[in-house]
Amino acid sequence: MKKFLVFLAAILLVFGVVGTASAVPYTWADTNDFEPDLYVGWWASAPYTHDLTVVDDDTLVAFKPGKDIISNYSLSVSLYDDSGRWCDLWEIAYINQPGWSGDGFYNFRLTNQDFGWSLAGVADINDDGILNVEINSWFGDFMVDSSTLVANGDQNPVPEPATMLLLGSGLIGLAGLGRKKFFKKS
Numbered sequence: 001m002k003k004f005l006v007f008l009a010a011i012l013l014v015f016g017v018v019g020t021a022s023a024v025p026y027t028w029a030d031t032n033d034f035e036p037d038l039y040v041g042w043w044a045s046a047p048y049t050h051d052l053t054v055v056d057d058d059t060l061v062a063f064k065p066g067k068d069i070i071s072n073y074s075l076s077v078s079l080y081d082d083s084g085r086w087c088d089l090w091e092i093a094y095i096n097q098p099g100w101s102g103d104g105f106y107n108f109r110l111t112n113q114d115f116g117w118s119l120a121g122v123a124d125i126n127d128d129g130i131l132n133v134e135i136n137s138w139f140g141d142f143m144v145d146s147s148t149l150v151a152n153g154d155q156n157p158v159p160e161p162a163t164m165l166l167l168g169s170g171l172i173g174l175a176g177l178g179r180k181k182f183f184k185k186s
């Protein structure tokens, strides 16, 4: 029985080694540069998405939901006051992502501002490669110039036939070894 457990552990080890060897750290990015910029009116909200499954640059690789894994990300947005409108007092813009830890108020003295990430946001991206964001006006009206999502994680390519063959023959070899030792003892 003990031998059998060692044999079982060896199989798990083979699977584990193959699994970690194929994962490659990768950073996905998506920028929405709104043209024209989005106008957010008083107490209105502008929902939009960052889709990592589609890339517009051939040098980048698309995110594959269910295969690739995101571990964290950062969301950077660029807002500015529409000014020129006669009733402008000040603006309060709230950046709303899934969860709460990546949410926050925008500082209009900046040209762009980084917001953190949340576990719910990570789950949202891992689910389908798409992050849902909403920019709410708590007071005033303003423009959304652009938004950038940068996500860090691991790329897990599909195991190649050669790898599968190697894994298969390794398992058969292990099985043979295990049985031989198992029967010698008993």
Ligand SMILES: [Ca+2]
Binding pocket: 096, 097, 098, 099, 100, 103
């Ligand atoms: Ca939120």
Ligand SMILES: [Ca+2]
Binding pocket: 123, 124, 125, 127, 128, 129, 130, 131, 132
């Ligand atoms: Ca999603």
Ligand SMILES: [Ca+2]
Binding pocket: 081, 082, 083, 085, 088, 089, 091, 140, 141, 142
């Ligand atoms: Ca305004």
Ligand SMILES: [Ca+2]
Binding pocket: 033, 034, 035, 036, 037, 144, 145, 146
């Ligand atoms: Ca823009």
